[in-house]
Amino acid sequence: MNMMYPSSSFTLTRYHSGSRSYTKMSFPVHCGSYHIIETRSHIFHFNLNHEIIRARSKGSDWGHPHEWLKRTAGNDWVYYSTGGYAGVFEAIGEYYLPNFRYPTNNILGGTPFKLPDVTELVDGWYDMVAALLPASQDDDQHRFIKSVLRNTPSLLQAKGEKLHDIIGGVVSVLPPDARHVDYNVIPLTISRGCLYKCRFCKVKNSTPYRELPAAEIDHQLISLKELYGCDLTNYNSLFLGEHDALQADPRLLVQTVERALTGLGLTHSAIDGGNVFLFGSVFSFLGADPGLFHALDRLPGKIFINIGLESADQQTLDRLGKPISAQNVKEAFARMLNINKTYPSIEVTANFIMEDDLPESHYPSVLALIRDSLVRNCPKGTIYFSPLRFAQPSRSRLFEFNRLKVASRLPTYLYTIQRL
CATH class of the missing domain: 3.80.30.20 (tm_1862 like domain)
Known part of the structure; x- marks a missing residue:
């Protein structure tokens, strides 16, 4: 069930229904149910625990409108780049090339985490969302943003560590x-x-x-x-x-x-x-x-x-x-x-x-x-x-x-x- 709450500075969509299957497409396909906050400059996705899972900038300096940042359950940020689509698909079988902040065996290169727009979003998403709180138009918007803000970067890091402790x-x-x-x-x-x-x-x-x-x-x-x-x-x-x-x-x-x-x-x-x-x-x-x-x-x-x-x-x-x-x-x-x-x-x-x-x-x-x-x-x-x-x-x-x-x-x- 989608519930949209427009305001002067952002739009909140609750329980957005994404794709029901993982499909290899040359445009982003996001699966499952999640919440969306869209501002004039950014789009944020949150899971059903109100934890941030994806984000991208809408600015002209962002690599491509189809490129996203994703946060994993282990609290790593991954940048998905298009890499020219056809070349990436032939190489890895997927349309988007994952780029990491840790050493890996990727021979296709790419250093998106050195780009200002990317580092700004990784480091500043929480403050960006917090700045929306005064603009919330009703109790539901207010409660949702407050719930998101309870999942601070340090708490998300601790939750990733808890996952590792369990397994x-x-x-x-x-x-x-x-x-x-x-x-x-x-x-x-x-x-x-x-x-x-x-x-x-x-x-x-x-x-x-x-x-x-x-x-x-x-x-x-x-x-x-x-x-x-x-x-x-x-x-x-x-x-x-x-x-x-x-x-x-x-x-x-x-x-x-x-x-x-x-x-x-x-x-x-x-x-x-x-x-x-x-x-x-x-x-x-x-x-x-x-x-x-x-x-x-x-x-x-x-x-x-x-x-x-x-x-x-x-x-x-x-x-x-x-x-x-x-x-x-x-x-x-x-x-x-x-x-x-x-x-x-x-x-x-x-x-x-x-x-x-x-x-x-x-x-x-x-x-x-x-x-x-x-x-x-x-x-x-x-x-x-x-x-x-x-x-x-x-x-x-x-x-x-x-x-x-x-x-x-x-x-x-x-x-x-x-x-x-």
Whole structure:
């Protein structure tokens, strides 16, 4: 239900109904239910907890009318730039390029957080909203703005820290498939650490792998439901962390997804569909019983499992310090193709690394899988390429990626590492 309250200096729209699905469009598509304050110079969006979630300037110095700032549940600000639309879509599979204030592997560049209009909005949104309070025309406007102002920047930062406390730390990397829902996922930790401690990895921790007990997972669910509160209706997707949820006991994994979908109400979201995102390793994927995939395929919504293959070349794997064999990688890739063909609701995706100074045998080994092993193009089984070095845009790496993308018989994109 939309309720609009015009005043001399701003317009308040309560419970605006956005899109019911995440749709890839060349103009901004905002999903779910949210509140809007529009002034002569800015537009602000607030979630159902009256916390700021998006903002943009209407001034001529703003990059583009379709570019927005977004605040995540972990209290990071992300700037979504158009980047020329077609080039961005070809590179990452989305029409908008996320830009961050923390180091990431984005090779497309861009430094919007150095622009005055952007920094002014990030740092000054609260004062801008507070300045509207005297102009409120009725009790409802007044109450709404007061409610927004209770969510001060320091309180929002504390709430982001509370999220991290509940799940056991910052989510240092989300699966690349989470791009399908603009990374709007509820994080739930089912295990900690990863099986491998690869030398090249910058986003995973050194914690030994361990599965969490069901009671600890249930406690997270209770705390997450309380933390997200009214805004849970705007989420339809779950991230099972940390770095190798697929290694967990199959019964625990399936039961956790079932309890989360029910306990958090994700199957009754204001946004259609539902998704579960998780990471797996080569060994956990190869060792998974077929019964697990049968059980996952019967769950509501879609399941996305992302596997770090990195290379099918032994010399490259050894240089990376990844303790698996090239044969393991080839077997995991073959199983990925089979799982994707067999189960309609499951998509397994894979990551490979790219860099200027890798062994000459690396790229031919990758092409042997993503091109030569397939007789036709496949719509499932997205391949993501990630550079090893962070925050160093490189024309040569982008050229190499474009060459690989053209040759691949699978959907192929750059992996933009995003945290929560």
